[in-house]
Amino acid sequence: MDQLSYEELKKIALESLEQEERVLSEFKIIDQEMSALKNDNARLNRELQKYKEFLPIKAALKAKKMMKK
Amino acid sequence: MAELNIRKRLQEIEEQKRAITLGKKTAGRPESHELPLSEGISVIIPVHRGEEYIERLIGSLEAQTLEREQFEVIIIFNGEYVRTEEIFNSLETKKQYRVIYTEQGVSRARNAGIDNASYSNIAFLDSDDTISADYLEKSLEACEPFTILLNRLYDVKGQKPDGGANHINRELTGRDTYPESYYSVVKNLSLNGGKVLPTHLLKKTKFDETLNNGEDVLLYMQLISEHKPIVKVNPDEAVYYRHLVDNSLSRTKSNYEFSITDRIAVLGRLQDILKVEDDEEVRTLIIDRMRAQAGFMNRYLKEHMEDYALVAGEVAHYTDEYFPYARMNEDLAKRLYISYCFPPYSDTSGIVMAKRIVERGEPCDVIHNNMYDVRSMDLTLERLAGPFIASRREINTTSSFTNSKYISLFVERAMEKLDIYRYREIYSRALWPASHVLAYEIFKESRNIRWIAEFSDPLYRDIKNNIRQAGFYTKKDIKEIKRHTASNYQKYLDGNLFNMAEVIPFLFAEELVFTNELQLESMIERFDEDFKEMVRQKSVIDRHPTLAPEYYNYQKNYVALDKDKINIGYFGNFYETRNAEEIMNIARIIKAESLDVKIHVFTNSTRQVKSQIFSNGLKDIVEVNPYLRYFEFLSASKEFDYLMLSDARTGGYKRRNPYLPSKFSDYLGSGTKIWVQYEPGSTLASICSEKSDSIICNPLNDHGAIKENLKRITQKEENPV
Known part of the structure; x- marks a missing residue:
């Protein structure tokens, strides 16, 4: 380390930061996709809940359960 | 993943890099000094016009049961307010009112109110709305220092309150006092009505004064992002009455x-x-x-x-983070693109299809197969056609170029998923025959649909002109197809997938797209003159699209060039008809002539090329790197002095070279000069015959011409530093 010049050290530090930046950028892309998918799932679950709470469907689901018994 | 704090760290890295480059320390944030706030509520009311409602509003505030000392009303007159102010001054009031004036703008007015608030909590009230008499009292009882308080919101149409039967209030019904997630009360976190917020948060995060509307949605998202406050539903019923009037935004005619x-x-x-x-x-x-x-x-x-x-x-270019393109395009598509392989799977043919969508610039749906088993995924590729896609359907089948079972399964599942009658047009593109097979299946069902079929490469014959064979169509299928085929063309129908993936589109598609003239002629040379003419009549020659300059800046590249040399980039894979030996030959000349030129090869076959480089003692001239993903490649392509492009070698196999490398279109958009190694008679050769300052050419392996071009490349006046 002691033999490295200031400029060489700067170069190594920058390279190391760039490597980290590259890897994190990859993660960021996956994370972006993940949050969009999570939103899709949350939205679909909310819609599903709405359907379940809709009275005629609620009644039909109950009837289906009874039939199985 | 979130625990990594990816974005925060990326920002830090950016700052650290800047600091290292400039040799400076990054400045810290100045600390703010706030004045102490009294326990209570500041009610902030921006008033622009409002002469119709001011009396009702003041009546609602005067009726508040909360002690006078525990709240203040800040009225911010902005825009037109003279008449309203006159009425306000004529009213008898007992509570604490403060009046301030700002230029017109609801956000500016509210921010002025926040600046002047002297109580620990803030409630926003619109001048045409009212609150229940116990609203402030019950709110103050429930307020907490780090909490957004949500109160009931009733809509009032005419004189009738809806008793809370609206989609915003319903979100609070039966909800725990402390909702488990922000998302569960998302509609309430999008508007000011019914909220009471800690003043210290609002003094740090204010309304965006540049927005014409939607400022409330933004404010709440900023508050949540910056402070992650707790959200609480007031267990007591304090009601905010939202009086719906004809000119309210939600009723504004769409413009x-x-x-x-x-x-x-x-x-x-x-x-x-x-x-x-x-x-x-x-x-x-x-x-x-x-x-x-x-x-x-x-x-x-x-x-x-x-x-x-x-x-x-x-x-189109809001692609750095999520943008709701699919929602924007929902149900707008009249055209369906069928591309067996499509982004995010990395595949040249799929990328070209995505570029076609960009070129067309219309909303569309896309159907493709799950190619995970044969292609790598590059999620950034979704940025390409994503802005135009309403719905992208992925079919889960084993991917195959030839297997009839898997291709049939793909078609069957795709047909189940698609509502084909909603489309006016289908556009299929094949390198992968399954694209055209599905397109024909749709065409069969809905014969009024307009079908455009594009060919990436010839399908029936491979690069060495061998006939490709794979059984697919049954005798029954062929009989059925014959019923719709002119008798003189029926002889071309058989069960071979690769034959039919050409013949069926030739017969039934309304338009045929080829990337170059030689591709068309090469693909039809096996037919009789009548058939050839029929195909030519509906054919269009359309080279691979070149993207706009913005796309070349989508992603950073980390390519390290040698500043003291001429840097030449070569992007591509090697195979029998386009091998690395051509690069080695050029490198040998560079070495023999002691030229200051470096060739940077980006390929999937790094080991094979490295072995050739070391065996030939060319390691100082040729540098081998792994293949770059598409947007990084586009970004890198701008950095070089020259980009090298080679024709596939088809001489000895084919009468004509039907291949135009799609890289050519990407290189053209980079603004970098292109060095073409062409096969005589090819499309690249004819491009070379057109004079251009940005393209230099020589025939493949023409030693003398390569030497000449290297001389040109290294001449200083051509490459001023």
Whole structure:
């Protein structure tokens, strides 16, 4: 380390930061996709809940359960 | 993933890099000094016009049961207010009122109110709305120092309150006092009505004064992103009455400014928050609000498709973070693209299809196969056609170029998923024959549909001109196809997948697209003159599209060039008809002539090329790197002095070279000079015959011509530093 010049050290530090930046950028892309998918799932679950709470469907689901018994 | 704080760390890295480069320390944030606030509520009311409602509003405030000393009303007159102020001054009031004046603008007015607030909590009230007499008292009882308090919101139409039967209030019904997630009360976190917030948070995070509307959505998303406050539903019923009037925004007739320009402005700001937000829960919330904004755009576009190109142009490059393109395009597609392989799977043919979508610039749906077993995934590729896609359906089948079982399964599942009658047009593109097989199946069902078929490469014959064979169509299928085929063309029908993947589109597609003239002629040379003419009549030659310069800046590249040398980039894979030996030959000349030239090869076959380099003692001249992903490649392509492109070698196999490398179109958009190694008679050769300052050419392996071109390349005047 002691033999490295200031400029060489700067170069190594920058390279190391760039490597980290590259890897994190990859993660960021996956994370972006993940949050969009999570939103899709949350939205679909909310819609599903709405359907379940809709009275005629609620009644039909109950009837289906009874039939199985 | 969120625990990594990806975006925060990326920002730190950016700052650290800047500091290292400039040799400076980064400045810390100045600390703010706040004045102490009294326990109570500041009610902030911006008033512009409002002469009709001021009396009702003051009546509602005068009726408050909360002690006079525990709240203040800050009225901010802005815009037109003279008449309202006169009425206000004529009213008898007992509570604490403070009046301030600002220029017109609801956000500016509210921010002035926040600046002047002297109580620990803030309630916003619109001048045409009212609150129940116990609203402030019950709110203050429930207020907490780090909590957004949600109160009941009733809509009032005419004189009748709806008793809370509206979608905003319903979100609070039966909800725990402390909701488990922001998302569960997302609609309440999008408007000011019914909220009481800690003043110290609002003094740090204020309304965006540049927005015409949507400022409330943005404020709440910013508050949540920056402070992650607790949300609490008031267990007591304190009611905010929202009086719906005819000119309220939700009833505003859709116009371009409100539905498009203003929405894009809000979406841009929300996207800015996403760029620094790592918390998944908050991201989900913001994405939901972005989708809601895009819903306005979608409604407008459904009525004004003539404005689509304008809108798409405005939002095409908002791709750095999530943008709700699919919501914006929902149900707008009249054209279906069928591409067995399509992004995010990395595949040249799929990328070209995505570029076609960009080139066309219209909303569309896409159907493709799950190619995970044979292709790597590059999620950034979704940025390419994503802005135009309404619905992208992925079919889960084992991917195959030839297997009839898997291709049939793909077609069957695709047909189950598609509502084919909603489309006016289908566009299939094949390198992978399954694309045209599915397109024909759709065409069979809906013969009025317009079918455009594009060929990436010849299918029936491979690069060495061998006939490809794979059984696919049964005798029954062929009989059925014959029923719709002119008798003189029936002889070309058989069960071979690769024959039929050419013949069926030739017969039934309304338009055929080839990337070059030689491809067309090469593919039809096996037919009789009559058939050839029929194909030519409906054929279009359309080279691979070149993307706009913006796409070349989508991603950073980390390519390290040698500043003291001429740097030549070669991007591509090697195989029998396009091998690395050509690069080695050039490198040998560079070595023999002691030229200051370096060739940077980007390929999937790094080991094979490295072995050749070391065996030939060319390691100082040729550098081998792994293949770059598409947007990094585009970005890197701008950095070189020259980009090298080679024809596939077809001499000895084919009468004509039907291949035009699609890289050529990508190179053209980079602005970098191109060095072409062409096969005589090829499409690249004819491009070379057109004089151009940005392209230099020589025949493949022509030693003398290569030497000449290297001389040109190294001449200083051509490459001023």
